[in-house]
Amino acid sequence: MTKSDASVLLFFIDGLGIGTRGPFNPLDNLAGAAPLAVFQNETPETFLDGIVVPTDPRLGIEGRPQSASGQTTILTGVNAPAAVGYHKQGFPNKALLEIIGNYSIFRQLTDAGVEPITFANAYTSGFFSERPRWVSATTAAVEAAGLQFRTVEDVRNGAAVFMDYTNRILIERGEDVAIRSEVEAATVLARIVAENRFTLYEYFITDKAGHAQDMDLAKTILTSLALFIRELLIKLDLDRTTVILTSDHGNIEDLSSRNHTLHLVPTIVWGAQREQIAARIQTLADITPAIVALLTGK
Numbered sequence: 001m002t003k004s005d006a007s008v009l010l011f012f013i014d015g016l017g018i019g020t021r022g023p024f025n026p027l028d029n030l031a032g033a034a035p036l037a038v039f040q041n042e043t044p045e046t047f048l049d050g051i052v053v054p055t056d057p058r059l060g061i062e063g064r065p066q067s068a069s070g071q072t073t074i075l076t077g078v079n080a081p082a083a084v085g086y087h088k089q090g091f092p093n094k095a096l097l098e099i100i101g102n103y104s105i106f107r108q109l110t111d112a113g114v115e116p117i118t119f120a121n122a123y124t125s126g127f128f129s130e131r132p133r134w135v136s137a138t139t140a141a142v143e144a145a146g147l148q149f150r151t152v153e154d155v156r157n158g159a160a161v162f163m164d165y166t167n168r169i170l171i172e173r174g175e176d177v178a179i180r181s182e183v184e185a186a187t188v189l190a191r192i193v194a195e196n197r198f199t200l201y202e203y204f205i206t207d208k209a210g211h212a213q214d215m216d217l218a219k220t221i222l223t224s225l226a227l228f229i230r231e232l233l234i235k236l237d238l239d240r241t242t243v244i245l246t247s248d249h250g251n252i253e254d255l256s257s258r259n260h261t262l263h264l265v266p267t268i269v270w271g272a273q274r275e276q277i278a279a280r281i282q283t284l285a286d287i288t289p290a291i292v293a294l295l296t297g298k
């Protein structure tokens with residue numbers, strides 16, 4: 001295998017930390033939760049030799065880690081909370097958008113000549129007809145490189161995955177798409193990964209379930225998400241593709257509180273390059289540099 005064959009899937013899960021066992025952790029004794037069932041002070045149950053790297057989302061800044069600054073850090077390699085002096089919730093502000101505009105992983109890879117690269121998630125027509133005033137760090141990161149967004153039409157054609165990969169939320173919003181099983185969604189995402197050198201996929205219902213403190217919803221989505229990930233890993237060529245799963249902060253692993261947690265997050269790395277990548281990661285700021293180094297051979 002030459003360097004130019006290598007590819008990476010960054011699988012981002014919002015609000016998944018490494019918690020302790022107990023009645024408030026939906027992953028405790030949850031059947032079918034591997035590889036997401038990672039607990040403090042325990043050797044995790046691995047799947048396909050994935051390496052779990054407990055990763056620091058607090059980044060040396062006081063307070064609870066938040067989505068906008070955490071995602072900016074993951075997607076740029078810049079310690080965003082340190083750069084702006086605080087953890088920023090929700091959507092990135094001007095200061096964070098500036099960091100994303102300059103250092104987005106999509107832009108770094110494009111500038112280094114790594115292509116094709118893509119964001120696998122689909123956007124609904126509302127996004128294109130009336131652009132929201134606030135956009136996610138991910139959206140801004142994709143735009144920083146001038147990449148195209150995938151659409152619901154792409155979902156219908158088997159060429160995109162919605163953030164709810166089952167399509168249930170799309171159907172509730174009135175879109176004409178079919179329900180997808182975890183296996184079907186994994187087939188579509190695996191195909192996108194095979195066609196690209198870098199793919200980002202984003203899932204954030206975990207964070208919503210955490211804020212809602214909804215144990216039943218949490219168990220349902222975590223079981224489904226774990227199955228989706230296992231099916232995906234089976235379908236990928238892990239000699240060629242390195243898979244890096246990570247999160248911006250904890251939340252769903254402790255439903256005793258509606259807040260984000262202060263826990264470390266699980267970065268899990270699969271593929272032939274997993275040892276080298278895992279060795280580089282300590283905080284969320286290490287993810288983008290590790291990916292750029294792998295794909296540019298530096």
Ligand SMILES: [Zn+2]
Nearest residue numbers: 015067207211
């Ligand atoms: Zn949140």
